[in-house]
Each structure stands twice: as C-alpha cells, then as structure tokens.
Amino acid sequence: MNSIQQQLLNSRAAKQAVSGLQLKDKQQILKRIATLLRTNSHDILTQNQLDLERMDVADPKYDRLKLTVDRIENLAQSVEDVSQLEDPTDKLLSAKQLDNGLLIEKRTVALGVVGVIYESRPNVTIDVAALCIQSGNVCLLRGGSDAWYTNSYLVGILQSALVEYGTDPHIVQLLPTDRNLIGALLEAVGYVDIIIPRGSQGLIDFVRQHAKVPVIETGAGVCHTYIEASADLEKAARIVANAKISRPSVCNALDTILVDENVDRSFIQQLIPHFVAAEVEVFATDKLYGIFQEAGYPYVQRAEEDDFGREFLDLKCSIKEVSGLDEALSHIAYYSSKHSECIVSQDSAKITKFMRSVDAAAVYSNASTRFTDGGEFGLGAEIGISTQKLHARGPFALEKLVTEKWFVTGDGQVR
Known part of the structure; x- marks a missing residue:
C-alpha cells in the first residue's frame, strides 16, 4: 500500500457501527472470537512459525513473538474474561439540576478510534481488539513486521467474527508495516483519537516526538x-x-x-x-x-x-x-x-x-x-502498562478506554 488513507476513512465510518452495538452484541462477538481462536489454533501456530523462522532464537523478542497452544488458550480465555466485564461507557459520573432548570450530566463515552503501535507481540492484537470492541472503540493496529504473518491471520479471525455478526469488519484493522507510512498514522488528526505505543523505549520516544494525535505511553519496564x-x-x-x-x-x-x-x-x-x-x-x-x-x-x-x-x-x-x-x-x-x-x-x-x-x-x-498485568489485576486484559500520570497509569485496560462527555437537557432555556 502506498497510503493508509482508505483505512483511516474506514475506521472513521466504523465508529458508528461499533457505537451501535449493545453489551449483549459485544459479548457474543467476543465469545465467537474466543471460539475461533481455539478452533484455528493449529493454523495460528503455522503462521506464527513463519514469523519465528525469520527471527534469531537468541533475540529477546523471540519469546514475545512465540505462540503456543497454552498461550492461545490463555488468549481465548482472556477474550472471554473481557466479555464478562461491565460496559465502561454511558456511566453517569455526575448529575445536577441548575436553578434555571437545565439538567447537567457527565457520562463516559468511548474514545473513538484507537491507534496502537507495537512490536513482536501478537497477543497484543487480540487483547487490544477485545478491549476496543467491549468499550465501543475502533482500533487501528500497527504491529511489527516480525509478526506480520501471525497478526494478519489473527486480524482475519477478528474480522470474520464481526462479519458473522453482521457488523462492520473495519472496527478492527491491521495497518501495513511499511515504516514510511507510520507518519501518516501519527499525523491522522481528525481520523484517530488516540495513539498508544507499546514496545521499546526507542519506539515510545519516536511516537511521542512525532505524533500530532494525542499519545498515551505504555512504558518500558526497568x-x-x-x-x-x-x-x-x-x-x-x-x-x-x-x-x-x-x-x-x-x-x-x-x-x-x-x-x-x-x-x-x-x-x-x-x-x-x-x-x-x-x-x-x-x-x-x-x-x-x-x-x-x-x-x-x-x-x-x-x-x-x-x-x-x-x-x-x-x-x-x-x-x-x-x-x-x-x-x-x-x-x-x-x-x-x-x-x-x-x-x-x-x-x-x-x-x-x-x-x-x-x-x-x-x-x-x-x-x-x-x-503487574491487566489479567492478574482482574481487568481482563490490557493494552499496556502506562507509566505516565495523565488519563491512565498502570495496567491500561477496559475502564480507561473512555473519556467524558457532558449531556445538557433543557426546555427552551436561553442565556
């Protein structure tokens, strides 16, 4: 691909589709994803092996890239765990009636289009997609080239579950790994609402320095x-x-x-x-x-x-x-x-x-x-561990994939 423009357009259109899903819809989609992960376990491992063959076994990223039957089962279980979590959107945070009769409410709403840039970890593909679907967000996934075969197959599973349910498959999209296109994602103001880098300190620093879209860092661990x-x-x-x-x-x-x-x-x-x-x-x-x-x-x-x-x-x-x-x-x-x-x-x-x-x-x-892990903390799964202090800190999971919105109800009041 010479551009990700069509994928950006698709993601913006998919916002309406995902926002129209009820909790029961999202639960059924996630349960179907878990089933497909289990039934396609052999094919997932075949694709993963193609990626592993391109990486030196001594590379510290090898273990992050590697999937096993047990790890796929853990992914499926994690998706099922996320499906049982409470929908984090439309939560009433505050409400007050003004003297003029206006009702002022503050509620949680989905972030919108979430772009995630990550390296070597195909489990992130499933975790991010499950969390975004359950929280009513669209996700744009930009995994590393070293996991291309695995990620491509996994996103195919995710999109097939969405299609089976009759909704927009572009709720989850995998972006090309061409480094020349990463700038288009970082500068996609008006299309992408938040960028989350997950990987090395070098990746995080690059995203922070070049992004025009707001960034939530998930930091390296020392x-x-x-x-x-x-x-x-x-x-x-x-x-x-x-x-x-x-x-x-x-x-x-x-x-x-x-x-x-x-x-x-x-x-x-x-x-x-x-x-x-x-x-x-x-x-x-x-x-x-x-x-x-x-x-x-x-x-x-x-x-x-x-x-x-x-x-x-x-x-x-x-x-x-x-x-x-x-x-x-x-x-x-x-x-x-x-x-x-x-x-x-x-x-x-x-x-x-x-x-x-x-x-x-x-x-x-x-x-x-x-x-320190979203699953271990009872959060179902995580996008990463945020080491910054604004919006999210620690395991960045379902509860943080929302922002706030004010709802004002009147009956003809003017100022």
Whole structure:
C-alpha cells in the first residue's frame, strides 16, 4: 500500500457501527472470537512459525513473538474474561439540576478510534481488539513486521467474527508495516483519537516526538526489588527468582536487585540454586561479586554503570549493595522507568515509606513484580502498562478506554 488513507476513512465510518452495538452484541462477538481462536489454533501456530523462522532464537523478542497452544488458550480465555466485564461507557459520573432548570450530566463515552503501535507481540492484537470492541472503540493496529504473518491471520479471525455478526469488519484493522507510512498514522488528526505505543523505549520516544494525535505511553519496564535488612531471606530468594526467571522478556520482569548491606550473605546462597538452574547472567558490584565468586557461581561479571537503568528482557540482571532504605530509594528514583518496584521486608514502617516514596505505576511489598498485568489485576486484559500520570497509569485496560462527555437537557432555556 502506498497510503493508509482508505483505512483511516474506514475506521472513521466504523465508529458508528461499533457505537451501535449493545453489551449483549459485544459479548457474543467476543465469545465467537474466543471460539475461533481455539478452533484455528493449529493454523495460528503455522503462521506464527513463519514469523519465528525469520527471527534469531537468541533475540529477546523471540519469546514475545512465540505462540503456543497454552498461550492461545490463555488468549481465548482472556477474550472471554473481557466479555464478562461491565460496559465502561454511558456511566453517569455526575448529575445536577441548575436553578434555571437545565439538567447537567457527565457520562463516559468511548474514545473513538484507537491507534496502537507495537512490536513482536501478537497477543497484543487480540487483547487490544477485545478491549476496543467491549468499550465501543475502533482500533487501528500497527504491529511489527516480525509478526506480520501471525497478526494478519489473527486480524482475519477478528474480522470474520464481526462479519458473522453482521457488523462492520473495519472496527478492527491491521495497518501495513511499511515504516514510511507510520507518519501518516501519527499525523491522522481528525481520523484517530488516540495513539498508544507499546514496545521499546526507542519506539515510545519516536511516537511521542512525532505524533500530532494525542499519545498515551505504555512504558518500558526497568524494575527493581530491594531486599531490606529485616527481609525473610527464603521468601526474598523466591520473589527475586520468580520476578527474573518466570518470563524474562516481559516488561514487568526484574532487572535490578538492591541488597541492604546488613542482609546476610545467605540470601545469595539461597538465590544461587534458582539462578543456576536458569543460567541467569548476573552483573554484580564488588562485594556481591565476591560472594557469587566464592560460591562458584559461573555466570557472574562485575557490574558496569550501564548495567543499571537497563531493561534486560533476558535472563540477565544487575545486583548492587546499598547502605539502607534511603540509598535504595535514591537509586530507584534515578534509574526507574516508573513501572513496577518492590521491597521485601518485615519492617512495616520501612515498607510504608517505600510504598509512599517510590514514584511508579505499581509498588509492591513482599511480592513479585510479575503481577503487574491487566489479567492478574482482574481487568481482563490490557493494552499496556502506562507509566505516565495523565488519563491512565498502570495496567491500561477496559475502564480507561473512555473519556467524558457532558449531556445538557433543557426546555427552551436561553442565556
């Protein structure tokens, strides 16, 4: 395609179709999508394999791109979960009767046309579409070229469900991956109501700098876990291992461990079996480097400055000793991407100070940062994790795909 103009026109026309769907209509469409995902699982995996064959297995994005039978089932279940959520539109936020008799109401309405730019994650295709359909929005999906075969097939499933129900298939559209056309989306004022970038910091920065359409950022995750002096060390080792190992390629995975100087060295000894099994590469500051070396840990290196504030997206992490809570807070304030931060402690006062002081979308005490996720938070699914403070923060899900509209009812009043 030399232009996305026709797709922009189609999306604007589809706004009326999606706004006319009742909750029961949207629920039936989503349930049909879930069924089609399950029944077409083999073909989805075939298309996904075509994408995987074009990517280096060692690329951190490989795991994000890869679909499995279990992951497709999780997607189908997520769509069904979204279908059971309450419609976020037409909620009465406030109402008042003025002295002149005017009735002033404020209600929620859909955003309109939502453009989402993302990389390597075909699950985003399904999550975004399900959330937009349920919230009465149109979505324009611009996935990465590395997931083109998978995304194309998935959007075909989505559009076939819309057609089966007798509504406009352009409620969901996949845009071409030609980089020369991305500017047209970012500048599509009058067609697109909001742009949401989901991916690397470089992608987010590019969209923010070049977009004329309003942007909601879903940020990269540079996530820390601070092991405070009073921590239960066995619990701390399990939390750290889960946050780093369970799925290292996602944005809520652990990147840096901060260890209080008064924490017993047995913490490292309890952590090592978890890390050895997964072959986690560790970049450690001097004293901690020595403890890993003495324990015979084979995957440790001395940390450099650029090992902090780094989103690894891999089985790698940095670890640093700090003098106490204040130094931990200072380190996080300097290096954090404001995504998810954790303290492991049994000191309630220090937990409270940490939770109130850290500037992040999600703060944790004594739990893995891997829970920062729309599904885990009971939101059904998410478009991404917003690290900004306007409109949405944290898991950006169904409840935030709306804006406000004033309804004024009169009986001939003039000013």
